[in-house]
Amino acid sequence: MCGLVGYAGFMGHAPQGTEDTSLKEMTETLACRGPDATAVWAEGAVGLGHTRLAVVDLVGGRQPMLLARDRRTVLAVTFTGEIYNHARLRSELTALGHRFTTRSDSEVVLHAIDAWGEGAPARLEGMFAYAAWEPDSRRLTLVRDRFGVKPLCYARLGEAVVFGSEPKAVLAHPAVNARLDLDGLRELLLSAHPMIKTPGRSAFAGLNEVAPGTVVTVTPEGVRTRRYWSLTPAEHRDDLPATVARVRQLLQESVTAQLAADVPVSVLLSGGLDSSVIAALARPSAKPLHTLSVDLGNRASDKDSMGRDPDGPYAELMVRHLGSSHRRVALEAGALADPGARALVGRLRDGLTLGDFDTSLLQLYRAVRTDFPVTLAGDGADELFGGYRWFTPQAAAAESFPWEGVLHRADLTRLLDPALAAALDLPAHRAALHRAACAEIEHLPGAAPEEAALRCDSYLNLTRFLPCLLDRADRLSMGVGLEVRVPFLDHRLVEYVFNTPWNMKTFDGREKSLLRAAVTDLLPEPVLNRRKSPYPMVRDPAYRAALTAQVHRLLAEDGPATDLLDVAAVRSLLLEPTDADRFPREGLELVLDLDQWLRTHRPALQL
Structure with missing residues (x-):
């Protein structure tokens, strides 16, 4: 598994505000995703970072991974996920003349990109996201698996891009600021209640997600997005x-x-x-x-x-x-x-x-x-x-x-x-x-x-x-x-x-x-023959009591969410029935979560 971060400037300049410590600080935000190793690579206006959870080839799978020819880097990759058909792909690539120095699926991804370019994602079976930098063409490629099991997001900053596995990693770059507009607030609310995810969107203005099954290519000429996989109809012929x-x-x-x-x-x-x-x-x-x-x-x-x-x-x-x-x-x-x-x-x-x-x-x-x-x-x-x-x-x-x-x-x-x-x-x-x-x-x-x-x-x-x-x-x-x-x-x-x-x-x-x-x-x-029984929720009255007390404190403290809330409606919510199953837990949780989100990210509000 792992986490990835990076930035790329396409006219030879790193994103404005980039400092020597920027890449390290971005990478550190994802330390929990990769507790086994952390590494960064930078060359000119490009930087890649990686945090590793070692699962396959515990010694040899360190990243970012580089491919060099004539002592010159021609491809740099930072990858997260698992490729379940990596052994078969390794055999195919070996037959094409590629040589491997590790058993890791990460190195298979590196050579697959070198061999098949934008055709590589369609050959990968698994859950994954990766960023690939090609210095000769000054091309950055961002890819996400078919169902979006592994996250990847990016922000375009003029002639540069900052990217990472999670928004917090991108927001750690000095040039990227947290902003919340109406579209972002809609995404924030609907992704939790009632759980509708809009492909490619995030809650932060100017911060996009790579949509599932998608390749995002960024060059000096601009950004191009292409789907490499989607659910398509096919006639079912089996009885x-x-x-x-x-x-x-x-x-x-x-x-x-x-x-x-x-x-x-x-x-x-x-x-x-x-x-x-x-x-x-x-x-x-x-x-x-x-x-x-x-x-x-x-x-x-x-x-x-x-x-x-x-x-x-x-x-x-x-x-x-x-x-x-x-x-x-x-x-x-x-x-x-x-x-x-x-x-x-x-x-x-x-x-x-x-x-x-x-x-x-x-x-x-x-x-x-x-x-x-x-x-x-x-x-x-x-x-x-x-x-x-x-x-x-x-x-x-x-x-x-x-x-x-x-x-x-x-x-x-x-x-x-x-x-x-x-x-x-x-x-x-x-x-x-x-x-x-x-x-x-x-x-x-x-x-x-x-x-x-x-x-x-x-x-x-x-x-x-x-x-x-x-x-x-x-x-x-x-x-x-x-x-x-x-x-x-x-x-x-x-x-x-x-x-x-x-x-x-x-x-x-x-x-x-x-x-x-x-x-x-x-x-x-x-x-x-058991019928569907969703993931269990706690039915202890102590849970309701704890939520109620926390919302009372939030209102008394006049927290950051109160400017977005109808305080009278929230107070009314606190008086609704106390049945363990039917109490308004979603409303209480929304109030607490919205306040916590604003405290954590401190976004500039553009509402």
């Missing part, structure tokens, strides 16, 4: 038995490939279908199999207002079934509401948080990292196989993101200053984002209306909803130096399932029936 067999094959290949590492690997096991599938497929290759789960102290008989049932009994059943070496990570409500924990999560995410969903996940990741630098998780299965309750023809046909009605249970804009809320006009903005996303989708000729609507639903989930979850997982895991791998997002599997007709995905009338059929022989019946 149901062949489809089930193919899904199983692709899943097994993905899990097996992602278990490869030179360090210990574990599997997150909640007892849900998705994580249980990963653990079961990992068992033949992982000896012994190590699994971990989170325990929020909820009673075994509890069900909350969203229909969640506790994971514990199902996780224990899977542990007995697999014979895995298992650890339960017990968390306390008070620790999840701690202001310091919330502030840390906010700094790691450079955005608003999901409250105890985030603080608990960070603690889980921290516990995993004590023994395992790498873990596998089930992210992406619901978006791919249709596991959410909003995968219905009715929701898909609506002129809004299908999950809005489920996740956006309260209008949080009522907590904002009325004039600011009117200027933001989030309903119109969401509608415009939905129209733009739907305009990207391609359909096969003659597709039935219901099939087309559900394909649209799947596309929106994979490209607008899932990126929010992937960003959350990346920032929180890398915040403790943990690499989280996501086998369900092997692009071959995604392409195949995305183009499978909906009547096959739900052939027995249940959600994710295609996935269940592919793993029927692997799981005990209660786990195989």
Whole structure:
């Protein structure tokens, strides 16, 4: 895994304000992403930095990596991620005359860029982001993996570019200032409530993200953006038995490939279908199999207002079934509401948080990292196989993101200053984002209306909803130096399932029936047939009490967020019912998060 930073001046001058310490300071902001090594390289107006989490070739994979000919650097690369087909690519490149000095996938990326240029990303299988500098053509290339598992952002400063894995790294450069305008505030709010990610945008004015599956090329002539991968329609020719067999094959290949590492690997096991599938497929290759789960102290008989049932009994059943070496990570409500924990999560995410969903996940990741630098998780299965309750023809046909009605249970804009809320006009903005996303989708000729609507639903989930979850997982895991791998997002599997007709995905009338059929022989019946139960939330009244006290203090202190809030509406929120499940936690968390974000980044407001 790792973190990357850098800058490049295209007319022979580094970005204005660049000092000798600038590159080092940018790199240090990402120390948590790479606790094993830190290095920088600079030549003229260009600088690259790297922080390393050593997973493959612990000795030989140091970066930035340089390729020289005739004692002159012709290519410099800083790379983060994992390339699961690096051994096969190494063989291809060796046959082309390339010579390797390490076993690392980083060196494979270096030679792949040298051999195939902008065609290199399409040959890489994995999760990755990289920056490549070619001195002869003065060309900087920024690339991000197909689903945006690994982050990468950049700011254009006249004839120069500053870039990094996270906004905080770019903002550490003296020439880049944090600014918040209306578009940025819209992105900040919607990416958390109700979780809509706009490809290529960040919350900071002038700071762009490299969109998933995209190459950004910067030369003295300007900036060019090109998609090298996207979800496209293809006719599905397999019958149901062949489809089930193919899904199983692709899943097994993905899990097996992602278990490869030179360090210990574990599997997150909640007892849900998705994580249980990963653990079961990992068992033949992982000896012994190590699994971990989170325990929020909820009673075994509890069900909350969203229909969640506790994971514990199902996780224990899977542990007995697999014979895995298992650890339960017990968390306390008070620790999840701690202001310091919330502030840390906010700094790691450079955005608003999901409250105890985030603080608990960070603690889980921290516990995993004590023994395992790498873990596998089930992210992406619901978006791919249709596991959410909003995968219905009715929701898909609506002129809004299908999950809005489920996740956006309260209008949080009522907590904002009325004039600011009117200027933001989030309903119109969401509608415009939905129209733009739907305009990207391609359909096969003659597709039935219901099939087309559900394909649209799947596309929106994979490209607008899932990126929010992937960003959350990346920032929180890398915040403790943990690499989280996501086998369900092997692009071959995604392409195949995305183009499978909906009547096959739900052939027995249940959600994710295609996935269940592919793993029927692997799981005990209660786990195989368990309905979707989202990541658990704490239901201890102490959590509500802690949030309420913190908001009272914020209002008394007249913190930076109060200028953006309707204080009367926030005070009214504090008086709403205190039921453990239904209390207005999202509103309280929004108020606290917005205040923390403003304190952390101190942006110039352009609202």
